[in-house]
Amino acid sequence: MQEELITEQVARINIYALISRLLMTEVDESLLKLITEDENIMSFFPNFKKWEKRTKMSPTDLIDKELNVDFTNLFLLHLIPYESFYTREDQKMETGGDNPLQAIYSAFDFEVELDVARVMSGDHIGVELEFMYKLVEAQSKALEAGDNETAADIAGIQYNFLKDHLLEWAPMFLLNVKLEAGTALYFDAAELALEFIMSDFEYLTQLQKSTFVKDVSEESK
């Protein structure tokens, strides 16, 4: 059971890391290589796999002439990848310190380097996914150390973060990314992110009901 749980966390860490990176900044050659040269990763991108331009263009041309142009259109120019836009009645983004996400991040010592990530605020989809990645990583470390109580607590935090934040708005954004993507890579990336956060929520919901969490709460009584 413990080993199975640890293995599941490794898979979750890898997917959160991948989608967070893809939706945060433009693709570079090393990321493109990682995706195209790993069969397991490539299986998440079925349309990109058979996309004619991918096979005919050089990696540099593919990035410069197709992928980065699409990223700019989708994430910088025409769609809005920030939670506050979807949760505020005035349809504005909260880029200052009043962003409610900031308080959550601070509580968990999660520092967002906006200039490095090249985003306007911490409620960017890529940052929220990276926060989930860090939480799953912490959960995994707790499990490896045999600290199931902490691991169960962190799983609860992930459940709440998905429910109260990512799932509240990211499907609205990602649906539009799917509709408006000009390249197979970003269509697949949006599909992967959408399906993954929903299936992960399903997983966390089941985990809350599982013997793992129940046993931990029994032990702590």
Next chain:
Amino acid sequence: MDIKDLNELRSEFENLQKREMQSDCADGSCMTDEPSREDYPDYLAAIFTEIMPPVKSGIYFSRWDLKKMAGEVDESFALDVRERMFQKFMQWVGTPEDMQQVIEQFNNNMNAKCDQYREYSKKYPSTKEIFDKKIEKAESSKKYLDKVYTEFFT
């Protein structure tokens, strides 16, 4: 003269004003970045405030959505600031029939996205509560659009 005639007269007058403004502004000298809200009837503010925010309608109407919706009624404008694109779409409305077409476009967009929400909540049952709320908001928005039509166009 009944209220319908008055509404038609008002639409004609607004179109005339618009044509006058455009001809006066042929050299671009009167163009500003500021939206001239006083030129808009109240239904514009009503829809922008009650339907366009995703938190109220459960739906994200993007710039591309607006462009596609306008395209369906043979109107065309460039991708621009979202609010300005919405205003341009509304400026196209000249008659009650136009408004019906606009409402139909909003409804089609909401229906398509709600179908997706239903599909997701069926596939991932734990998300049902989240998507049901969005569907409820969209349904309420559709009713609100009907109310706007009745209030301003009949």
